[in-house]
Each structure stands twice: as structure tokens, then as C-alpha cells.
Amino acid sequence: MPLMAWLLSLMVLLTPQALGHEFSGHVAAEGRFFLDEPIFPEQERNNASISFQPEYYHEWKGGSSFIFVPFARIDNADDERSHVDIRELNFLWLGDTWELRVGVGKVFWGVLEFVHLVDVINQTDLVESIDGEDKLGQPMINFTLPRDWGVMDLFVLPYFRERTFPGSEGRLRTSPVVDTDNAIYENNHKEHHIDFAVRYSHSLGNLDFGIYQFLGTGREPTLLSDLNESGLPVLIPFYEQINQTGVDLQLVAGEWLWKLEALYRTGQGEDFFAFVGGFEYTFVGIFDTNADLGVICELAYDGRDDEATTIFENDVVLGLRATVNDAASTVLLVGMSQDLNNRSKNISIEASRRFGNNIKATLEGYAFLNPSEDGPFYSLRTDDFIRFEVAYYF
């Protein structure tokens, strides 16, 4: 592992001779309060945690740079949720006509607000949040060619990160629990299998689009029922080798944003096609105030139906985003997803605002209504919760 080499380089950079230091980050305290008693006796009802994510950045003359973003969370209830990660540890060499990034990085692909279908480079850090937007750092070599005719990105991904799952004592877990210590792989190189991706993206007038090919270990495991050493039922994550083509596009038409993400995947069960399409429309200055109201609609289809390893198979998601446009940057986002195959419905609310110059408070709520017995949310049927976080940014 070249980690030691990276850390040594970092120490060299941290010496006082280095120019263009930048140190920032945030520390946060969080509480999650669950409305109902947990299903399993080993589960704690509520939890409190603290997290820390500092960021060190250095830039050389000419624009090449180094970034280091470690992350840690300590959770009082769930051992799996107490974890550390390197979110980023990346050197960027900036050439005249190319960019090369080597290290641990983070890449986002996609255009939709609730459903993130085509985002494939980074593994989901599921213990952080069930919205799937938190990601683990991905070791990578990324070569970028920005051209007049678009941007070509090549990725070599030499090490695979396993998805995190809540442990047996935590809430928002599966039933039975996922045994993350005994993941199995289709390929015998396991996490050392070298994955590849290539993506082309471009902006043409009102249209932004990207198309990619990914070849390697699938980020979404298939969860297999098994027994652990003690003879207790567990779910074993099985990581297949997949070949995935993905497309994302977005069209701006006045106040309308039209969005589409689609993928075709082979190697994980039967070959399948999945897409999410939708729009976002913004009403500016509602009720004669500075506030904007965005209306979001997303429709998800997954060819695997209930076999899908994702939370959105055949769902419609409706969202409202109120941006108050005040000095405190107050934002409220409400989302409701309805499964089109059964009565399962989820509601999410997220509100945040700033206090003073450095403190941000976030209030979140999730409700899982009528989860179907064979659906992915059935084990969450008593897990409606409210989350409160106060973060200090420096």
C-alpha cells in the first residue's frame, strides 16, 4: 500500500517551507431519535455521535495541488457506524492540455436530486446516511483530457472499497444484519481487482450530457442469506464483476430542468436496464418574498423489479425545495417516494440554516410507511426517526 509514501509526502508538505497552505474542515455533533422501540433486543433505541472532517490543501505555482481529507465518526450505539476513512488524498498534476489525479478521490456522476443511479466510482458509506450521498474515498488514477469537443476521463481503480452497513446494535439495519467481515467476491483477486472506467462528457448549448463505460467490481452487493460461525442468520455481501454503460443528461429550458439517468448492466444476475427521468421547476420569489420554491419529480424504473439491490426500483419521487434566500441560507427540502408496485412510501424532510458565521444546524426526519414484507424497507418499519446535527466549520 503506497499509503506510507503518501503520508510521508504529506509530512514534507506540512513543513513550514511549503507555500499556499489551506486548512479547513468541520466538526459535528449529531443525535438520532427514533419514534418507536427497535425490533431486535440488541439494538439501541437512539444514538449520539460526533464526526470530524478536516481538510488540508496545498497548491503549487502553475495550479498542481495536493489535498488530504480524513474523516472519523464515533457513535455511541453502533460499532459499525464508528469508523474512519480517507475521503481524499489526492495529487493533481495540471498540464497544459491534461490533468492527472493520483491517490484517493471522489467523483460524482449524475443529474437527479433524489435518485443517484449512474454514480458508480465511489462506494456508498451507508452507515453515514440512508440517502446514499455519503461516499468512501476511492483509490484511483484519473487522467483527464479537456478538449473543445468535450472532456474524456480515464479511470484506473486499483483497490475496491466494500459498502458499509449498520451493525446489529444500530438502527436502520437490515434483517438479518449484513456481515461486512465476510464479504465474498466473484473474482478471486477480491478487493485487489483493478477496475476501469472511461467517460465522455460535454455541454452543448442548453444540454449537458455524459456517457461512460465501467468495467469491474460492482459497487452494489447482492446480499446472500447465510449463517455465521455462531449459526445465526446473516446477509453476506456478494460483489460481482459487472460491465455497465451509463448515460446522464440534462436540458435547461427556461425555469425547467429536464433530467435523465440510465444504465445497462451485465454480470449481476440477468442483464438489465434501469433509468430515472424527471424534472425540476423553480418558482422564483414566491409570495412576494426572496424565497424560491422548486418542484421536483423523479420517476425510477429498474428492470430487476423487486430483485433490485437499490432502494428505488419502480418508484415515483416528489420533492419540494424551499430556498429562503436569507442571510442564514435557510433551506427546506421535502421528499416523498411511492413504490409503484405496492403501498410502500417514504417521506423525508431536511432543513438547515446557519447561525453566525461558522455554525450550521440541520434537522432531518424520515418516515417509512407501509413497507411491503418483501421490500427493502420492511426491516425499517419501526425506524422512523428525527436527526439533529450541529456542525462547526473552520
Added chain:
Amino acid sequence: MMIFSLLFPLPATAADSAEEKGLAIALEEDRRDNGFGDFIADMLMTLRNKHGQKSIRKIRVRTLEVKNDGDKTLTIFDNPRDVKGTAFLTFSHKKGDDDQWLYLPALKRVKRISSRNKSGSFMGSEFAYEDISSQEVEKYTYKWIRDEEYDGRECFVIERYPVDKKNSGYTQQVIWIDKLEYRPWKIEYFDRKSSLFKTLTFNGYQKYIDRFWRPDKMNMVNHQNGKSTELTWSNYKFRVGLKDKDFNKNSLKRVR
């Protein structure tokens, strides 16, 4: 632009209509700022509510002049710290909607956003997006009203009316422009009900690379809610060698 300058040679003569004279003044103001190439600057934004409570934003701005179209602008936030690294990329256009992208550093996500939100507040300030976006001549029609002295300077007073009436927050703006250097000193904004909405004043103009005037301070007062926003500009540097490739979706991802 060249053709317009030939059609309306300056100074405007008394024979012109008030509309022609207004346009000629706007064109001359634009002509005098042509050819700056590119610049970078730091902007301190101070938001004050009617109780005098302050809130600060630190922003860096990079602008590239584009021949025959609107400028390309990159706006990067350093403060408040929770939005540090957030950046806007705007391609302004003389005709039609601007192109705009937002970079969210926590998600590493570049989002294409609608630029129709012209009348919306920029980062909770009293500046609307249309107030701080590239001021292209073609975005308004004009009318000269009178000449008058403002703050000891002989000024033209002109009215301008947004071309995009549907999305602008204003019916008209009244601008005081000095006759000597064609610099704006005051803008009054009138809302959709035609009542006085906001007043912007400019102070401390400095000349850069012997030709281009920029104010050190711009103060926007909202008469309807009692709030104000002051922009303090510093570290102006012209012709630092910015290129097209510094203003695209790809460079937005590594902007600091």
C-alpha cells in the same frame, strides 16, 4: 458593437431622440470598458439587516472578456465556511438566457442551473443575480432623461428598461453616469409596481492599467425592507492571463 458605434457617433448630438441619446451613452460606457481582457478581484460582501446586524461573505471573482458575446465569470466563495469552495460559473450572453453552473464541493457535484432566476437574491444579499451579472448593452433599452450634477460631477441621467421584462424584477432603472469617464455613480431600481425598490451607489473609483475604472465600494440599499448590502472590492488584477479553459465545467471541479 463596432457597427453601433459607427451608427451613433459620439458625443450624441442634440438632434438625436432621447432614446438614441440614451443608447449612445450606454454604448460609449461599454466601449470604454472594452478590451480589458481578463481580471481577478476579491469581494467582501457585508449584509446588514434593519437592526444593523452584520453578516459577511468573502468571494473571489474571475472574469474573462469574450469577443462578440457576454463575459465568462467564475465566482468562488471562501466564507461563510460551510459554503467554502462553492462556485458559480456563468457564461453571459447578449441575447437569450445566460448559461450557469454551480459547483458543490462536499458532493463534488457540478450542477447546471436555470439562469431565469434573474430577480432572485444573490446569496441572501440585496443584490439580485441581474444586478451582479455582466451588464451587456443588449440586455436593456435606453432613454436619456436629463443632465445634472451628482456629487460634484456633471452626469447624464438615463433610464434603462430590461429587454427580458418577464423575468426581470424591475420595470426600469435610473442611472447617473459621469460625462468625463462614463462611470456609473448611482442606480435607482424600480420594482414591477414601478415604485422605488433599491438604490445602488458607487464609491472610490480607481483606474487600472491606465484605462479601466472600477469602484472600491458598491452599496445597495433596499428601501422596502430596510436591509443593505455593501460590496468592498480589493486586489484587482487585470490581464493575468486567464483563458477559456479556466472557465468550463471541468475547471470548475478543481477551482479553489
